Amino acid sequence: VSSSKKCFFVKFFGTEDHAWIKVEQLKPYHPHKEEMIKINKGKRFQQAVDAVEEFLKKAKGKEQDTGSTSIQAADSTAINGSIIPTDKRIGFLGLGLMGSGIVSNLLKMGHVVMVWNRTAEKCDLFIQEGARLGRTPAEVVSMCDITFSCVSDPRAARDLVLGPSGVLQGIRPGKCYVEMSTIDPETITELSQVITSRGGRFLEAPVSGSQQLSNDGMLVILAAGDRTVYEDCSSCFQAMGKTSFFLGEAGNAAKMMLILNMVQGSFMATIAEGLTLAQATGQSQQTFLDILCQGQMASTFLDQKCQNILQGNFKPDYYLKHIQKDLRLAIAMGDSVNHPTPMAAAANEVYKRAKALDQSDNDMSAVYRAYIH
Numbered sequence: 548v549s550s551s552k553k554c555f556f557v558k559f560f561g562t563e564d565h566a567w568i569k570v571e572q573l574k575p576y577h578p579h580k581e582e583m584i585k586i587n588k589g590k591r592f593q594q595a596v597d598a599v600e601e602f603l604k605k606a607k608g609k610e611q612d613t614g615s616t617s618i619q620a621a622d623s624t625a626i627n628g629s630i631i632p633t634d635k636r637i638g639f640l641g642l643g644l645m646g647s648g649i650v651s652n653l654l655k656m657g658h659v660v661m662v663w664n665r666t667a668e669k670c671d672l673f674i675q676e677g678a679r680l681g682r683t684p685a686e687v688v689s690m691c692d693i694t695f696s697c698v699s700d701p702r703a704a705r706d707l708v709l710g711p712s713g714v715l716q717g718i719r720p721g722k723c724y725v726e727m728s729t730i731d732p733e734t735i736t737e738l739s740q741v742i743t744s745r746g747g748r749f750l751e752a753p754v755s756g757s758q759q760l761s762n763d764g765m766l767v768i769l770a771a772g773d774r775t776v777y778e779d780c781s782s783c784f785q786a787m788g789k790t791s792f793f794l795g796e797a798g799n800a801a802k803m804m805l806i807l808n809m810v811q812g813s814f815m816a817t818i819a820e821g822l823t824l825a826q827a828t829g830q831s832q833q834t835f836l837d838i839l840c841q842g843q844m845a846s847t848f849l850d851q852k853c854q855n856i857l858q859g860n861f862k863p864d865y866y867l868k869h870i871q872k873d874l875r876l877a878i879a880m881g882d883s884v885n886h887p888t889p890m891a892a893a894a895n896e897v898y899k900r901a902k903a904l905d906q907s908d909n910d911m912s913a914v915y916r917a918y919i920h
Contacts (some may be wrong), residue, residue, distance in 0.1 A: 557634065560602065586779060596690030632657040632693040633782045638691030640684050640707060640714075641728075642669040644863060646697040649727075649787045654678060663687045677813030682706075688717030693779060697750075700872055701734040708738055720746030723776045729753045729808065729869070731876045732798035739772060739797040750776040751797055753804040754788065757864040765789045771800035802880065809877035809891045812870040815852060816894040816914050821855060823918040832857055852912040861909035868907035871898035872883040 576599065584596065639650050642664040644816040653660050654676050662670050663681040665761065670680055681687035684707055688694045694714065698704050704726060708714040714724060724742050726749070739749040749772050756766040768784050768791035770777050777793050784791040794800050836853045839845065855861065874895040881888035901907075901917040 559595070560598040563592055563704050574718070592674040604874055611840065630656045630785045632659075632786070633693075633779065634781065635692035636661065636690065637783065638663075638681065638687035638694035639697075640664070640687060643697065643699065644755070644758040644866065645727075645761045645766075647673075648758060649695070649697065649754075649766070650678065651676065651762070652764040652786045653783060656782070658783065658786065661687050661691055662851055682735045683712035684714045685712045685717035688714050688722060689719070690717075691722075693723040693725060693776070693783070695725045695727055695783075697754075699869065701730040701876075704728045704730050704738065706733060708741065714732060715741060715745065718742060718745040718747040721748065721774075721822070722746075723748045723750065723779060725750045725752050725776065725780060727752050727754060729804050729873055730801060731805070731880065732801040735798050735801045747876075748773045748776045750780065750782075752777075752780070752791070753800055755804065755807055756788075759864055760908075761787070768792070769794060769800040771795055772797040784798065805873055805877040805880055808870060808873035809888070811848075812874045812898065813890050813894040815870070816897045818849065818853060819856065819897075819915040819918055820910070822853065822915065852910075855910065855912050856915045861906070861913040863908065863910045865911050866907070867898060867901055867909050867911045867913050870911040871895065871902060873896060 580596070581906055584592075633694050637653060637658050637660045639646065639653070639660055639662050642650060642662060646664075647669070650660060650662060650673055654673065659679075660673070660677075661679040661681045662673050663684055663686075664670050667680075670678070674680055681690065694779055696704065696714070698707060706713070708724075724738075724747055726738055730753075734753050740752070742749040751772050752770040754761070754766040754768050760766050764787055766788035768788045770780075770784075770791055771794040773828065774793065777791075794803060822832050822835060825832050836850075836857070839853070840850050851864075874891050878888050878891050880894060881891070897917050898911075898914055900915045904916055904920055906913040906916055
């Protein structure tokens, strides 16, 4: 979805190309299938229909195999116009790189939001945009139907729930708590248990993306826990992301998120290693990047991170200290099931070296500096 939510980036079955299409030009597949077949009798159109049917068949099979389901931002509420915001009162705790973009999009799409942040000044912009200010996490939870949290690490997530004037003090039967922080599954299990012990409803929903994707409402949400909370959060997830997946019981989303970030962090370290090796052997780093971006590894992530490195721009889009934390947690998760993670372990050491060089608060791409010092 474009940042203005007016267009969708559409894949065309049959031709396999892509284009931005205006919302009003889109129609749900099944209700209009027979009508379109009658109008378009060409061979290529029939091939496209066959490709769609095959895709849906495989998607259904995967859902049955894994138990996962997804909510697309392009569902009926979005296709028929703008997102229809829930009438539930929304709370949000934590206005960091990711949380700020999420809250901004919730407000833009008409949600009623109350915010809290440890550094209160970060709330000012959102108050100007129409949010209400909560004095404590407990007050936000007590005043809202669904409260989201997005903080830096397991300790911060636990303190927010269990600390003085924390979430647990505001939980009442029926209140929903959605933990969006990227943390370990053990902490998720603990938080789920204490929330539900007070009659609350719990969902974990860590997000895959960056500050820019958060600002653009293009995050991928991985949810697990109470399925009814997932459904209640539908309009919120559509506002903040391009798609969301429900992965079953609490803890599954944390596991999947750590695996994804382990792969991403290891990949970033490898790219930094390649760039510096190119320089050390007298090769052009820009040419190295140009070749990569013309091959099978081409991606927006690759291009943006490498260009930032070559420009010396390490403004944080995803903090280096956070990707190192994710690698550390992923390695520990591997240890818990006796699964080797040697590639992640090697990458983790490089990020630790970068942290020792005062790169913690820079973007994850600043791992490059671990190779040149």
